[in-house]
Amino acid sequence: MSVPRKACALLGLSLALHATANDKPSAYAYTMPLTLAADTGIASLRLPQAVYIGAMSRDLSDMRVFDRDGNPRPHAIVPPERKAQTRVDDIPARVFPLNGAWRGQPGGLWLDVRVDAQGCALAVATRGAGREREGLSGLILDLGGIRDDSRDGAIHALRFEPPHGTSSYTAELQLETSDDLQRWEPAATAELHWIVNSDEQTLSNNRMEFAPRRFRYARLSWRRGKPLVFAGVVAESGKVVEAAPVMETLSLKPRPVRKELLYEASMAIPVERIGLRFDETNVVYPADVGSYLQTYRHGLRRQTAPSFRPVASSTFYRVRHDGAERISRPIPVGEAHAAQWIVRPHVETNAQPTLQLSWTPATLLFLANGKGPYRLAFGKTDARRTGLAPEQVAPGFTTEELNRLPQAMAGALAPRPGLRHAGLSRAGGDIVLWTVLLTGVALLAFFALKLLRQIKVS
Template identity: 40%
Template sequence: MTIMPQSPTPYLLLMLLSLCSFAPANAANALKPDTPSEYSYALPLQVSGKQGVVAFQLPQAVYLNANTANLDDLRVFDANGVAQPHALHRPQVAQPARRDSLAANVFPIRGGSNSTAGGTSIDVDIRTRPDGSVMSVQAHAGKRQGNSGATNATNATLSSLILDFGAAAIGDDNNPVRIDALRFDAPKGEANYNAEVWLQTSSDLKHWSTIGAAELSWLANDNGQTLASDRLEFSPQAFRYARLIWRRGVPAEFAAIHAETLPRQSSEPVRETLWIKPAAVKAIENRAGDQPAGLIYPAGVALPVEQVSLKLSEPNIVLPVALGYYAERRSRHTGKATEWAFRPITHATFYQITQDGQTRRSGALDIRVEHQPEWVIRPLNPAATARPELGLSWQPATLVFLAGGTPPYTLSFGRADATPTSQPLNQVAPGFTPRELARLEQAQAGVLQTGQGAAAGNSAATQAGLSARQRTYILWGVLILGVIVLGGMAWKLIRQMKAGSDKVN
C-alpha cells in the first residue's frame, strides 16, 4: 500500500494571502522617502541661533496648502534635510483676573416726590447729545397741592437720580455687556447713612422697568472704621440708563456709582479669518429631480474652523441658512454608482438691517471644529438670491521645534500621504512652563516657495492611482510566483506517484 503525501495547497494559499496583504504596505512604505523634495511647499525659517527651542505661529498659507486635516504633513528640515522634532501647541486662553466696572454720569432730579407704586410720577425733561449721552435733566411737577409751573431746581429737594453708564455699556453683537450689580460710594459728608433704594432701567429714557432694590447703609465708629452695605445686586441685564428712587430714607447724592459687568467665561483666543466668495452652484439628483445644492465655498482641509460668518452686501436682508458640506455616497437610485448627499452642520439666521440710521449685523457663529475642503450654504428660503462671502475663523496653532542639526531651517508641507511625526509638547520642550512657552523666540518666515513635490503631482487621487498600480503589479508577481511553486509541487507529486507505481509493479 502506498501512502500518498498530503497536499500542501492550503498552506501555500495561506502564504500567498499573507504576501498579498503585507507586500503592498511594505512596498508603499519603501517608496515614501521623507525628504524636502517630496513636499509641495516650503517656508524658510529665520532664527537667531541662540535658543534651543523656537516657536512659530502657523500662517494662513500653511493651512491653505497643507494636505492633511491634522497637519500631519508638516516637517521642519535643517540644511541637510534632517527632520527636527516638533510639536503643535495651542496656548490655553487665560481667564479674566477681575470684573469690569463702568462709572455712571449722575444727573439729580429735584422737585416733586418719589415715584412710589401708587404715587404720581414726575414729568422729566431729558436732553441728550447725538451719541445718546445725557446732557441735562429737569423735572416739572404736575398740578399738586396748588403748585403749578416749573419747580425751582435750585431750592427743590432731591427726589431721584438719572444714571448714564455711557456707550461702553452697550457692547456689540460679538461681545454683549451685561450688568449684574451697582456699587455705591457713601454720600459726601455723610459718615452714617441708611436708605432703601429701588433701581429702574431703560434703553431709550422713555420706558422704565424696575429690576431690583437694596438697603444701603454706612455706619462709622469712633475709630474711623466703617461698616458698609454698598451693593445693589440683580439678575444680569443689558442697559445703558438707570433711575434710582428712594422708598425709605432721605435722598442724597452718592459720591460715585459704578456698574459691575459679568466677567466673560473665557477670554477670546486670537483667531484668523479667511473670507471666501462662492465658487459655483451644484445640482444633486433625488426623487424630486434636480435641486439647487446651494453655494459652494472652496477652502482647505487643514483649516480647523470653529467660527463662521457671512458678509452680506444687501442693506436689508434676513437669510436663514443650513451650513454644511457634501459627501459622496453609494447611490440609492438605479443607473448611478454614487451620489452627493448634503450633510448639515448647523442652521442659523444671518442678517443685516438698517434701522434708525444704525446697521445691525449678525455676529460670528460658534461651531464644533470642522475640517472641510469645501463648505456649502443652502438658503432655507428657496427664493433667496444673495451670494454672501463666507468667513471661516480658526485659532492658529504654534509650531514648537527643537533647533538642532545644521541651520538654516525650512518648514515643508503639502503631501497627502505623509505620516504624522508631531510629538507631545513635553518631548520637544520638556520642563517648560506655560510662561516660558509664551516667551519662546518666534521664528521669522521667508517667502513661500513651491517645492518639487508640486510638480510631481501629490494629490490624493494621484497617490491613490499610484498605490493601486503598485498593488496590481505586486499581486501579479505573487500570483506568477504561486503558479511556479504550484507547478513545481505538481511535478514533484507526479514523480512520487510514478515512483510508487513502479514499486507496486
C-alpha cells in the same frame, strides 16, 4: 523563512524604502522657509493661514519640518490654549453718612432706613438712647445687587477717594457687610492713608481688600482716626472670563450649484466660527451652513445620494437703519472640518455672500539642529503621521516656558511645480509608486509559481 513570507517582506521593504525616499521637501506641494532669530534647540511657530489652506489632512499629518540637508526634524503640534483673565468692573457706591456715636452694649445703634421697591437705600438715619456726642460715626454704602451665585462677580475690594483739599490723612476702618441692613457680618479692617509732600506729590494707600464675597450693603466704622465722608467709594468686582483668542479668518467666494452655494475650503481648517458677509446693504438671509459627507466631484455630480450635515442655522443680515449699520455676527460651531462648505438659503434669492471661516491656529514645536534655514513642508495626500507629543519634543518644559520659546519666522510660500493643490499628487511620484506595486505583484506571482512547482515535485 518560507517563500511567501520572503515575498511579503520584500514587498513591504520596497514600499517602506519608497516612502522614506519620497519624504523630502520636493514631495510636498508647498514649502515655506523658517528662520530662527536666536540660537536655540527648540523653536515654535504659530501656524500661518497658508498651512491650513494647503494641508491635505484633517490633523496636519502631512506637515514636516526639514533642515537644509533635507532631513526631517522632530516636531509636535500644540493645540491653542484657552487663556482666562480676570475682568475687574467698578461699581460706584451710594454713600450715606451716619451721625451720632454710640457706646455701651452691642446693638445700641439703630438704623432708620428708607428703601425703594428695588431695595435701593433712599435715606439712612440713626436713633436710640445713650448718645454721648453728635457727629459723624460711620458710613452706609449701597452697592446695588450682586445676584450671581458663583464666585465670579463677587466684590473683592473697596477703593476710596478723599474729599477735595485733603492733604494728609490716616485712619483704620472696619468693614461689615449685609444683604438686608439687619444682619451684619465682619469682613475686613484696613489702614488708609494719604500723604502729600511740598511738591504736591501724593503717596496713598486707598484700597481695602478682602476675600471675594457678594453683598448689597456695607457699613464702615472708624477704629482709629477722624471720620470723614469720602468723595467717592468704588467697589471692585472681579469676574474670570475667557480671553478673546487671536483668530485667523478666511474669506471664500461662492460657486452656485443648483439652489445652493458651494465654497471650496480645506479639510485641515478647524473652523470655530462661521459668518456670511454681504456686499449689498439691507439684506436678510436665513440659511443653513454645513457640508456634505461626500463632496462634489466629476463636474457637479456626486456618486451617491447626498447627506447634508448642517453645523449652523441662522438669519444672516446686513441692514442699515437710523444712520447705523447692523451686521450679523459669526456663529460659534465648536470645531468643524470640511473640504467644501455649503450654504442653503431658506428662501429664493440672488445674493451670493462671502463665507468667512475663523479658527485659532495651533503652535508648531520643532527640534533644531543648527542646520538652518529650515523648511516647513505640507500638502501630500499619502503622508504618514510623524508628529510627536509636545512632551517628546520639549521634555520637562512648562506651559510658561513653551510660551517663551523663540519664535521662528516663516517666509514666502513656495508652491512646487507640477504638484496640484487638489489632490496634491505628483505625477512622477505616482509612476514610481505604481512601479513598486507592480514589481511586488510580479514577485508574489513568481514565488507562488515556484511554490506550486515544489509541491508537484514532492
